[in-house]
Amino acid sequence: MIRRTRTNRLLAARGLSVVAFCGAAFFVGVPAASAQMRIARADQGSVELIVTRDAAGRGGHIEAGLRFRLQPGWHVYWRNPGDSGGPPTVKWSVPEGVNVGEFSWPTPERIPVGPLVNYGYHGDVVLPFTIRMPAGLRGRSQVITADVRWLVCKDICVPVKSRVALTLPLDAAAQAETPAWTRLIATARQRVPTEAPPNWRATATDAGDAFLLTVTPDQPASGMVNFFPLHESQVEDAAKQVVQRTGARLTLRLEKSAQLAAIPRELTGVLTIGKGRGHIVAAPVQARSLDKKGSSQ
Amino acid sequence: MRRGMTGILCSVMILLAALGVSAAARVGERAPAFSNVGTDGKTYSLDALKGKWVVLEWYNPGCPYTQKHYGSGNIPRLQKEWTAKGVVWLTVSTSAPAEKATAYAKAANAAATAILLDLQATTAMAYAAKTSPHMFVIDPNGVLVYNGAIDDIPSPDPADLAKAKNYVSAALTEGMAGRPITTPTSRPYGCTVKYPSVGSAE
Numbered sequence: 001m002i003r004r005t006r007t008n009r010l011l012a013a014r015g016l017s018v019v020a021f022c023g024a025a026f027f028v029g030v031p032a033a034s035a036q037m038r039i040a041r042a043d044q045g046s047v048e049l050i051v052t053r054d055a056a057g058r059g060g061h062i063e064a065g066l067r068f069r070l071q072p073g074w075h076v077y078w079r080n081p082g083d084s085g086g087p088p089t090v091k092w093s094v095p096e097g098v099n100v101g102e103f104s105w106p107t108p109e110r111i112p113v114g115p116l117v118n119y120g121y122h123g124d125v126v127l128p129f130t131i132r133m134p135a136g137l138r139g140r141s142q143v144i145t146a147d148v149r150w151l152v153c154k155d156i157c158v159p160v161k162s163r164v165a166l167t168l169p170l171d172a173a174a175q176a177e178t179p180a181w182t183r184l185i186a187t188a189r190q191r192v193p194t195e196a197p198p199n200w201r202a203t204a205t206d207a208g209d210a211f212l213l214t215v216t217p218d219q220p221a222s223g224m225v226n227f228f229p230l231h232e233s234q235v236e237d238a239a240k241q242v243v244q245r246t247g248a249r250l251t252l253r254l255e256k257s258a259q260l261a262a263i264p265r266e267l268t269g270v271l272t273i274g275k276g277r278g279h280i281v282a283a284p285v286q287a288r289s290l291d292k293k294g295s296s297q
Numbered sequence: 298m299r300r301g302m303t304g305i306l307c308s309v310m311i312l313l314a315a316l317g318v319s320a321a322a323r324v325g326e327r328a329p330a331f332s333n334v335g336t337d338g339k340t341y342s343l344d345a346l347k348g349k350w351v352v353l354e355w356y357n358p359g360c361p362y363t364q365k366h367y368g369s370g371n372i373p374r375l376q377k378e379w380t381a382k383g384v385v386w387l388t389v390s391t392s393a394p395a396e397k398a399t400a401y402a403k404a405a406n407a408a409a410t411a412i413l414l415d416l417q418a419t420t421a422m423a424y425a426a427k428t429s430p431h432m433f434v435i436d437p438n439g440v441l442v443y444n445g446a447i448d449d450i451p452s453p454d455p456a457d458l459a460k461a462k463n464y465v466s467a468a469l470t471e472g473m474a475g476r477p478i479t480t481p482t483s484r485p486y487g488c489t490v491k492y493p494s495v496g497s498a499e
Contacts, residue, residue, distance in 0.1 A: 083427045084489040086451065114418075114492030116427055157488045159361055159453050233484045258323050258425060259445055259482045 036143065038174065040162035044152040045070035047088075049144070049166040050126070050181035051174075059135030064166075065126040065185045066090065066103065066146065073154045075120040078108035080230055082237040083116035085157065088127070088150040095142045097134035103127040106191035107270055107278035108228060117238040118153075119228055126188035142168045193270045193278030202283035204267045211235065211267055213252040213283055220248040223274020227252055230268045230280075233259035322424040322433065324481040328441040329423035335411035336395040341387060348437045350384045350473065352465060354447075355421065355490055356412070357429035358393050358401035361453040362487035366430060367405040369455035372447075376408040379469060388412045391421050392491035418492045428487035434468045443468035444482050451486030 039048035045068055052063040066088070068076050077085045092100045105127060108119040131144065145165040152158050170178070196202065197218060205212045211234075213227060225243045229235045239255035254267075267285055270278040322329055328351075332342035343351065354372070357363050366372040376386050388409040390398040398412050415421055424433060424444075434443035448461035464480050471478045 084485075084487065086486070113489050115422060115425075116489060116492075118489075153489065155491075156359065157361070233482070259484050261480075261482050 036165050036167055038164055038166055040148075040164050042152070042158075042160045042162065043071070044074045044154070044158055044160070047148050047150060047160075047162050047164060049146060049164050050184060051131070051166060051170070051178065052182040052185055053178055054168055054170045054175065059133055062131040062133060063128065063182075063185050064131050065128045065181070065188060066148065067124070067126045067184065068121070068150070069124050070122060070152065073122075074152050075109075075111055075118070075122050075154070076125065076150055076152055078119040078121070078228070079103075079105045080119055080228070080232050082111075082118040082120075082232075084113070085118050085120065085153055086151050088148055090149075091147040093145040093147070095144075097136070098142070098144065099132040100144070101130040101132070103129050104189065104192040106188050107193050107272060110226065110228075112238070113153075115238055119237070124184075126184050128185050128188045128192065144168070190277070193272075193280050196271070196279040196281045200279070200281065202281040204283040204285045206263055206285055206288040207253075208288065210256055211254045211285065213254055213267055213281075214249060215252075215271060215281055215283070216249045217273070218248070220245075221273040221276065223276070224272075225250055225252065226272045227254060228270040228272070228278070229254075230270070231264070233257045233261070234264055234267065235269075322441060322444055324441050324444050326441060327439055328433070328435040329420075331413075331415075331420040331423060333389070333413035333415050333420055335387075335413050336399045337411055339411065341411055341413055343435070343439060346385055346435075347439060350379075350437060350469060351435040352379065352384055352386045352469070353420075353424065353433040353435070354386065354388045354409070355426045355429045355431040355487075356388045356390050356393075356398070356402075357488055357491060358390075358397060360429045360488035363429050365453045365455050365458075366447060367401070367407065369458055370406070371455075371458050372430070373405055373407045375463070375466065379466075380408060380410055382469075382473070384469060385410045389415050389420060389426070391415050391418045391426075391493075416493070418490070421490050421492065426490045428485040429490060430487050431485040431490065432465050434465060434472065436472055442472050442478055442481060445480075446483045446485045449483070451484070 039046055048067050050065045050067050070076065077087045079087050081087055094100055106125065108121060111118040111120050143165050145163065148162045148164060150160050150162070152160060199218050201216045203214050227241055234257055236255040236257050242253040244251040263285055265285060266282050268280070268282045271281050272278045328343060330343050332340060334340050380386050386409045388402065388407070390412060394416070395414060398414070402409070402412060413420070430447050432443065432445060432447050433441060436442050443464065445464060447465055448463045450457040450461040464483055467480060468478045
């Protein structure tokens with residue numbers, strides 16, 4: 001069987017902390033016989049591959065997820081980890097013709113660590129993705145292998161390397177679990193932010209030490225407002241985001257990062273309002289303006 | 298609206314002051330003052346170092362990223378190279394006490410000018426130090442000229458050092474030659490700096 005190896009492209013495109021921990025500083029012991037294990041355990045939690053169904057040999061899509069189950073207090077990171085840390089990365093090894101899609105990232109939590117803030121997840125978290133199976137694959141079992149590098153932190157950080165694999169067709173034990181996995185993947189998908197509706201308006205202004213991000217949702221919404229920047233080193237993650245409301249319009253004061261290299265063309269991030277689903281907003285950044293006639297209320 | 302914004306700004310500044318988080322460590326501005334006792338018993342303050350190039354390196358011997366740069370000899374080599382050229386290299390520990398901080402550095406043949414004990418994290422707060430390592434370069438006038446990572450490959454793997462571009466060496470080389478610094482900021486990578494409020498395991 002010909003195997004093909006590739007790195008998750010979304011992660012590879014991310015720039016700085018992409019290769020967050022390619023190291024062998026800590027290596028979770030993987031005995032040779034466990035090369036086919038679906039789940040890998042470390043002291044800080046486990047990582048596993050889950051799927052909604054078995055489509056070996058039949059072609060089509062399989063909804064899948066990379067699931068972390070973390071010990072209390074430990075967290076893994078969102079695609080933008082915030083002040084420190086790095087997101088999980090995966091190197092896939094799949095049979096010829098099989099395609100593994102990029103992760104969808106559920107809206108993270110703000111995790112204060114002393115005076116810093118990280119973005120990430122505690123507890124049981126699933127990063128959903130899609131596997132596309134070619135129609136011709138049948139007969140012998142197919143193995144999808146993930147070499148996962150994950151940084152898991154509490155008051156200390158541990159870089160972990162784990163190898164997990166999914167064998168299709170699923171064995172009986174795995175088949176029996178697919179209804180529960182289907183629910184987990186669906187729940188995770190519901191927590192993935194969607195593009196903001198086209199009638200929302202989002203703009204940003206360079207206001208010296210801060211960006212003023214103005215978003216006008218289609219209707220007034222109540223609840224705590226949070227902005228999670230998609231890109232690192234634009235916004236000071238730990239700074240309080242001061243929100244001003246004028247009708248439906250929300251204005252957030254986002255302190256610039258001390259590591260900001262240049263004013264970006266766009267501020268892109270996930271906006272959450274109350275307990276509602278996160279929306280991805282992309283706000284063009286306008287040059288610094290001291291006088292905005294007619295904008296006073 | 299303007300007055301509202303001023304009010305908000307003031308609240309934010311008061312809040313930040315209360316949290317002890319400072320946005321002061323910005324490139325191009327005066328580097329925050331500090332005064333810490335070193336493991337050698339001497340006191341090091343930025344004021345007394347006027348006229349010299351100064352490097353600050355946040356350090357935690359229990360951290361895999363610090364271990365990458367010490368175990369491989371990378372940071373000790375940089376310390377030797379730059380202190381030989383008159384640079385004051387200060388390694389800063391917020392968590393490891395004197396004995397542990399010096400024992401690890403000695404075993405790795407480290408050659409910093411001094412290891413500062415910042416166990417209350419006041420200097421870390423002033424600089425908003427995020428990771429070990431997190432690197433700062435200050436010019437002889439006391440102006441911060443670099444704030445960020447040690448190099449451009451954010452991993453704990455020593456094998457990456459051979460192909461990494463070292464930002465601190467680049468900043469010192471350019472700065473000492475009177476040239477503008479090509480990369481004055483970058484995202485620091487490593488373990489989260491230990492602040493006393495979040496415990497001191499390791």
